[in-house]
Amino acid sequence: MNRLRSAELPDHRPPAQRGVVSRRDGGGLRILCVLAIAAALLITACAADDPPPAPIRQDQQQTPQHPPARPEQDQQDTPGRQPQQQETLQTSAAQPEPQTRQEQAQQQAQPADAPQQVVEQQPPPLPTLRPILDGRQFHQPIELLELPDGSLLVAEQRGYITRFVDDNGEIEQFGILDLTESITFRGEQGLLSMALHPDYEEHPYLFVYYSPSGESITRLSRFRIVQGQAFVESELVIIEIPQPYSNHNGGAIRFGPDGMLYLGLGDGGAANDPQGHGQNRETLLGTIIRIDVDGIDTSTPYRIPTDNPFVGIAGVRPEIWAWGLRNPWRMAFDPVTDLLWVADVGQDRVEEVAIVVAGENHGWNAFEGDECFRSEDECAELTDAVAPVGSYGHDEGCSVTGGMVYRGEALPHLSGVYIFGDFCSGTIWGLWPDDVAETGWARAAILESGQNIASFAVDNDGEIYVLVFNGPILKLAPERR
Numbered sequence: 140m141n142r143l144r145s146a147e148l149p150d151h152r153p154p155a156q157r158g159v160v161s162r163r164d165g166g167g168l169r170i171l172c173v174l175a176i177a178a179a180l181l182i183t184a185c186a187a188d189d190p191p192p193a194p195i196r197q198d199q200q201q202t203p204q205h206p207p208a209r210p211e212q213d214q215q216d217t218p219g220r221q222p223q224q225q226e227t228l229q230t231s232a233a234q235p236e237p238q239t240r241q242e243q244a245q246q247q248a249q250p251a252d253a254p255q256q257v258v259e260q261q262p263p264p265l266p267t268l269r270p271i272l273d274g275r276q277f278h279q280p281i282e283l284l285e286l287p288d289g290s291l292l293v294a295e296q297r298g299y300i301t302r303f304v305d306d307n308g309e310i311e312q313f314g315i316l317d318l319t320e321s322i323t324f325r326g327e328q329g330l331l332s333m334a335l336h337p338d339y340e341e342h343p344y345l346f347v348y349y350s351p352s353g354e355s356i357t358r359l360s361r362f363r364i365v366q367g368q369a370f371v372e373s374e375l376v377i378i379e380i381p382q383p384y385s386n387h388n389g390g391a392i393r394f395g396p397d398g399m400l401y402l403g404l405g406d407g408g409a410a411n412d413p414q415g416h417g418q419n420r421e422t423l424l425g426t427i428i429r430i431d432v433d434g435i436d437t438s439t440p441y442r443i444p445t446d447n448p449f450v451g452i453a454g455v456r457p458e459i460w461a462w463g464l465r466n467p468w469r470m471a472f473d474p475v476t477d478l479l480w481v482a483d484v485g486q487d488r489v490e491e492v493a494i495v496v497a498g499e500n501h502g503w504n505a506f507e508g509d510e511c512f513r514s515e516d517e518c519a520e521l522t523d524a525v526a527p528v529g530s531y532g533h534d535e536g537c538s539v540t541g542g543m544v545y546r547g548e549a550l551p552h553l554s555g556v557y558i559f560g561d562f563c564s565g566t567i568w569g570l571w572p573d574d575v576a577e578t579g580w581a582r583a584a585i586l587e588s589g590q591n592i593a594s595f596a597v598d599n600d601g602e603i604y605v606l607v608f609n610g611p612i613l614k615l616a617p618e619r620r
Contacts, residue, residue: 380424560595
């Protein structure tokens with residue numbers, strides 16, 4: 140049973156745009172060439188080499204030999220499959236002026252200054268990945284942030300946050316926060332996310348989500364940075380979430396355009412959501428929560444915004460913004476449209492990307508991505524389940540890593556395209572609205588990284604970075620010609 144959206148969508152996402160598109164052929168990997176011309180999207184196929192196969196998946200319930208900082212798979216004894224041949228994205232295109240709500244939503248992923256006439260156009264630069272920080276090798280990096288002064292913070296799953304400063308071409312590093320003695324660093328546990336206060340220069344706070352040592356919980360805390368240091372003694376615990384199992388901790392911390400803090404939480408772990416958290420709004424597991432963390436102290440560690448969708452509803456946690464998620468691994472707000480993009484890791488078959496708005500049910504564990512996970516009758520009864528805007532099967536990867544919408548200048552043909560990847564196959568895809576596609580969304584490969592992609596990041600200029608295990612941090616950049 141394919142998953143259908145049964146409820147009216149908000150204006151910015153009409154029903155035709157919710158779903159998944161996976162364009163494949165059997166004769167070879169095609170290169171999708173999209174030329175920006177007036178009111179049209181022209182796709183030309185070109186031949187390319189087949190991508191490398193995804194690695195063999197490990198048993199979810201076993202401790203992996205190399206602990207990943209990404210959500211693990213649960214199905215036992217399921218080998219990785221050779222990725223099917225797929226399209227390769229080269230460029231996005233201009234759209235005509237929107238006349239309907241559907242056209243307006245599709246317009247969001249297109250360049251704002253797309254030309255109306257093109258007589259002759261040079262092919263767009265091919266994207267590539269370039270090491271930064273002099274190629275410094277990291278073990279398991281999970282977040283990168285740029286401070287207002289241009290220096291970079293890198294968080295590693297082992298519990299260490301480092302600041303890197305470029306001093307006239309010389310890279311200097313400074314330890315910011317060391318939680319290595321107070322966290323559990325194993326499998327999907329450890330330091331999982333960090334975020335800066337949105338008004339960092341006035342409120343120099345660092346927010347951190349991690350697995351405390353010796354406890355079956357995850358914790359969101361705030362640290363004050365003084366003279367470049369975030370001292371452990373300054374920790375203010377905001378919220379702690381009981382975790383019945385050691386996996387599916389989710390954990391991306393993101394501040395929205397409204398100044399509220401959003402935190403993605405997994406379903407509590409194991410396989411199949413055994414305790415039914417995904418569809419239980421009495422728990423925070425399997426949800427994205429939205430809280431106010433301004434003006435907080437030990438007596439009031441957070442406040443619940445009065446416009447949260449379930450405030451005042453009996454039997455529902457008022458912190459919840461959306462629910463029905465399995466293990467949201469990385470999420471990001473588009474700074475232009477303010478839409479919240481979330482990548483939710485699947486179990487046996489389907490990885491998904493969703494646009495999440497207030498009050499939505501994303502269907503787990505009745506649905507896995509856009510497919511029915513339980514019985515057909517149970518799926519049919521879940522009438523409020525919202526389908527993803529993009530998904531792919533385990534023939535193309537095994538664990539989705541969420542990214543962000545590209546708003547930089549180095550690769551203008553990718554403007555408005557959501558960039559994301561897969562931990563196992565190393566493929567980096569683009570996802571964008573397309574009124575030609577049956578579902579209203581198109582997906583195509585940008586490049587094959589050959590890496591275990593754990594996270595994506597963005598700098599103050601809107602350029603995107605790729606964080607991989609056992610390697611340098613990589614910047615998505617145009618190929619030099």
